[in-house]
Amino acid sequence: MSADQDGTNLLEVRGLTKIFGTLTACDHVDLNIARGEIHALLGENGAGKSTLVKMLFGSLEPNSGQIFWNGEPVRITSPGVAKKLGIGMVFQHFSLFEALTAAENIALSLDDGSPIGSIAAKARALSYSYGLPLDPDSLVGDLSVGERQRIEIIRCLLQAPQLIILDEPTSVLTPQEADKLFETLDRLRAEGKSILYISHRLEEVKRICDRATVLRHGKVVGHCNPRDETAASLARMMVGSEVQAVVRAPVAGLEAAQPLLEIRNLSRKPATPFSIPLRNISLTVRAGEVIGIAGVAGNGQGEFFESVSGEVLQQDAASVRIRSKDAGGLSITGRRLLGAAFVPEERLGHGAAPRMKLSENLLLSRHATDGKAFVGIGGIVGSGAIQTAAQRIIKAMDVRKSAPDPEAAALSGGNLQKFIVGRELDRSPSVMVVNQPTWGVDAGAAARIRQALIELSRSGSAVLVISQDLDELFEISDAIAVMHNGELSKPMPIAEATFERIGLLMGGAEPGHAEHGLEIA
Amino acid sequence: MRLELVKRPQRSMLFSALSPFIAFALTIIAGAVLFALLGVNPLTAFNIYFIEPVSQVWQLHELAIKAAPLILIAVGLSVCYKANIWNIGAEGQFIFGGIFGSILPVMFPQFEGPLVLPLMLLLGMVGGAAYAAIPALLKTRFNTNEILTSLMLVYVAQLFLDWLVRGPWRDPQGHGFPQTIQFGDWAILPELMPDAGRANWGIVFALVAAVLVWILMSRMLKGFEVRVMGSSPRAGRFAGFGLDRMVFFAFLLSGALAGLAGISEVSGAIGQLQPVISPGYGFTAIIVAFLGRLNPLGIVAAGLVLALTYLGGEAVQSALGISDKVARVFQGMLLFFVLGCDTLIHYRIRLVGLALAAPDSTVKRDASSKLKEAS
Structure with a gap:
């Protein structure tokens, strides 16, 4: 030919x-x-x-x-x-x-x-x-x-x-x-x-x-x-199959653990003619557990994240429940106040305001949840308090930077991502939802972020990670679900998951994917 | 050879501070050419335009009278523009502030006492805010472009005022002149130092507003919200800030300040309503806002500069017989150069030779600049 x-x-x-x-x-x-x-x-x-x-x-x-x-x-x-x-x-x-x-x-x-x-x-x-x-x-x-x-x-x-x-x-x-x-x-x-x-x-x-x-x-x-x-x-x-799955310490009793994030029959019409509708998505993330969502980009992951974070509200308040409370009608601030934290895919312009200092970017997601600590009487921002907290996060996550409190856009992608993830971890959230935690991040920073997510779950929080990087999901997840064309497969326990099986689900090549699910819904 | 704009990795603090001055210098140069073409010695003209109008104390008072509305309006507009909301209709909000505030002295002239003036000022702010709420409502409900709606409402306000003073509000004893009755003593904004000059409390309002808005924008959570929504709306939504709320906040605040400026002008400098109560303060304030770098304290300085262009325009008209429209030309050039020079804050200018350098070095230099962008 x-x-x-x-x-x-x-x-x-x-x-x-x-x-x-x-x-x-x-x-x-x-x-x-x-x-x-x-x-x-x-x-x-x-x-x-x-x-x-x-x-x-x-x-x-x-x-x-x-x-x-x-x-x-x-x-x-x-x-x-x-x-x-x-x-x-x-x-x-x-x-x-x-x-x-x-x-x-x-x-x-x-x-x-x-x-x-x-x-x-x-x-x-x-x-x-x-x-x-x-x-x-x-x-x-x-x-x-x-x-x-x-x-x-x-x-x-x-x-x-x-x-x-x-x-x-x-x-x-x-x-x-x-x-x-x-x-x-x-x-x-x-x-x-x-x-x-x-x-x-x-x-x-x-x-x-x-x-x-x-x-x-x-x-x-x-x-x-x-x-x-x-x-x-x-x-x-x-x-690639050359990367071996990390040997994980088994986590006992997950089935009995308290469900902290519950998504029930979440559907969403396409917001624009070319966005993906969400079709009847159900998922439970329990305390102590990391669930990964795999999928090729543009299969509804962004729409799903917006719906779970509360940037887009749901008609049915019970379709998203955080710590056993209906959250579907709550804004992102309301969901944060229930104990949830979110890290979006886009770092500059979504997770952080590029032209603002790190300390101000700290305020971005925490002005409501930590209002008492950061905002004083009459709505005056406590610049000392946010500076101290920003330095604490910078130290905890080993954020490398050129100035004491640089603009977000001045940091490399990996370091900014460490700061954004650290900003949420600093709150010890009981539910953490992360979209593409290490996209375009160098290996060292990626490892640091993944480790932090595992530690958060092991301390009793529910962690949901949406990622296109299968290596990453195999490294940190207790179970992996696959999003394809706005539908979510049932989570496959990590012990049964292989690159090939997940990869096939990602391509939509195997429609009867639900049979592998062992999730207790 | 060609010029190339190269994006700076960081905003240049140096050019952030310098750009208004460069713009001012370029305006002076262009102005010199303009005067020379009009057949006037530029040095003489500049002396009459910029120096003589501020050489005596009473003239400084005149400067304050002109600067007060400019600063008040521009401070409000700076909040809008920081939030990336384009309120171009401050002139109309100024006029409605003047009309609302005049309700008491025109319709209830028998109502007298120390309460009159505060109520008038309050009504003026309500009037300006209410008029600004129209484009805000249209934008949030129907997604209209606020630049167009707020601008068009200026003409509505101008014609409404014109109709009022020729019709229902005309002074019956005014020999048919299109104006309202002279305000009573309680309805007049007092002069600060009547012995030295005419400057009234308007300039005090302007300075207080500038300081308060500066605190709001730099120290308070609400100001943070404005800046986030303006610079990265998606990050603002992630923070839980609402765009519609922000549109109303910015329009109502700037409308109230423009309205306060309007009633201060009517009850202070003029003393009654006339068909025209503003020489374009609402539009000139847009220049003031940008010349002041959208910083309320910078706006105070910029307001004084622009007020001087009004006084200078009047001076060259009487001294040299040049149309006072030259003031508008100066204001226009100033805005043009300010916006142009702002490019230098985000970009540096590089001279690019067409001859190819050694390929290796070109690649390296390009790579290093790309590196900076990528990091």
């Missing part, structure tokens, strides 16, 4: 490396793309896929390594250079002006001064010939997401690229729209164009891709033909 007529690949990447601070996002990555092939780039979130394609498209410059285009070494210093070479990219997040028409949006990116009319005609012709019908005169604001993606694809095709990079193209499409897209990709391949296809949907990769390169923790862990693999074997390559 991969026609390699003149012996050289269209694109060759040798030893490409990109380092952010202490994180090596891409570590000596090799990649070959032949003419006329659809090449899949697989990997978990944070495996380095985005960093790699950004370097190929000129948005990031590599620290080292070489890129060959048609056998010639090239430096891709900007997206403009990439376009000139013949590399086009369709991003996961579109960059379109809603108030302009499709043709006007296309004209903006071509910047060759050709009149709108001729661009519209070309776009219309191109769109029909590729089976992606598009009316160039329609306003982007009136179009569905699938149609908007067509504009991005047409815009990319108008520049006659040799290589098209598609970043998670089906993540925003309905199954029918995805099928249409696959037909178009087949046609492009037949014309000899190459496609780099980024996805974590293994079934569609098996369906349309000729070869695959798998990344894990920034390194290439394998090349394969996805048609020869199973979804399970691909998942194993992505997740």
Whole structure:
């Protein structure tokens, strides 16, 4: 299938490396793309896929390594250079002006001064010939997401690229729209164009891709033909099985322990047309227990966290119970006052205000629960008290910083995360809900955070950890549940859980997953 | 060669302090060009514009009269803008404060005594706050853009005042002039030092408001809430702060202060209602707020500077025959340069040569700047 007529690949990447601070996002990555092939780039979130394609498209410059285009070494210093070479990219997040028409949006990116009319005609012709019908005169604001993606694809095709990079193209499409897209990709391949296809949907990769390169923790862990693999074997390559599960001291009597966080038939309609609805989620977290929730990003984890934290309220007050009290109608402050603590996924801008000092960020989540300690008469903030408490957390969590009380944005991701987790631990909460505790955090800080979460549970609190990092969940959880398409499987006790079984649940590959559940509901 | 803006890892404290001064210097330079083009020696013009209006004690009193409403309004607006809420309609809230506060002296002139003035001031604040509540309600209920609604309500207020003083509230003994009766003695805001000049208690209100709002913003939990909601609304929601409550708080506070400024102006400097009671204080206060870096204490200084542009505009008109619209031009340039110079706080300017340096060194430098961004 991969026609390699003149012996050289269209694109060759040798030893490409990109380092952010202490994180090596891409570590000596090799990649070959032949003419006329659809090449899949697989990997978990944070495996380095985005960093790699950004370097190929000129948005990031590599620290080292070489890129060959048609056998010639090239430096891709900007997206403009990439376009000139013949590399086009369709991003996961579109960059379109809603108030302009499709043709006007296309004209903006071509910047060759050709009149709108001729661009519209070309776009219309191109769109029909590729089976992606598009009316160039329609306003982007009136179009569905699938149609908007067509504009991005047409815009990319108008520049006659040799290589098209598609970043998670089906993540925003309905199954029918995805099928249409696959037909178009087949046609492009037949014309000899190459496609780099980024996805974590293994079934569609098996369906349309000729070869695959798998990344894990920034390194290439394998090349394969996805048609020869199973979804399970691909998942194993992505997740990695070389990390051994930590031997855990068994915790006795969990079944009898008091349930501190109970979620009963929690459902939520999608807040926007493209967010995931939550479907009838039930889960109990008991004192002394760490429950992990695994799942591929965008399967409802964010929506679930918002619902449990009280950033979004529930109709049914009993659908979230904290320490045996109905909390579904309580705001996040009310839930905190019941003894719950929350750590969101996004550090800057959600868990912390970037331009505020650490001591002020302490106040962010604790102004109500520790009101007496931190806020004096007449609403005056006790700056001495919050300074002391901030220093206590900094010491307890070993937060490394450059100034006594720096702005949150001045800390590295790992150190800020240690502070945010420490801020909640400092309260000794009886319920702790954490979303992606160590995303983008270096190994040392990650270990520290995981250890702290285990210790919190062993001291009698209920800990719920949502994570895309399976290694992490296997390290700290007493049981793991999987979220897929807004549904939550029953927690699988850690003794029975394997990477393969969890990985399959994550891909939705095994619908009858409930049978493994041993949870006493 | 080209200029490139490079994001600073931290806000620059130096340029945070310097940027108003750089902006002021650029305004002076642009103003010099303007005067030169008008055929006036810039030095003479600047002397008349900026120095002479503040060379005598009574003139300082005039400065205080002009600065008081600017500071009062701008202090309230600074809270809005810190909360990322764009109240552009302080001019209308100022006018409604003036109208509400005038209810007592115009409709009940027989009501006299020491209670009159405090009640008027209170009514003025209520009027300004109530008028500001309209865009707040529209924003929270219908998600309208508060910039448009608050701005459009300014024109409604102006025309309403115009109708009032020509219609129901016109002084029957006023020979048909569009104005209300002169306020009674109890309804007049007293002058501070009647022997030295006309300055009234308005400037005291302005200074007290500036100090109180400074304490609110820098020391109190509510001020923290304002700053969080303004800079990272999602973090604010995580903290349990409500956006709708914040919209109302910011609008009501700034509306009340604008209303207080309005009734102070009417009962102090003017003494009755007229079709026009403000030379655009509500809009100029936006410049004051930004020139003062949205810090209430900085706003006091900025208010004095902008008040001087009003006095200077009048001075050049009478001395040189230049339109007093030149004051508006100066105010506009000042805001333009202030906003422009604020770029320097978050970005530094780098000169980029088109010639490629040795590839290795380029990569390293780029990497190190990216490193800073990433960390």
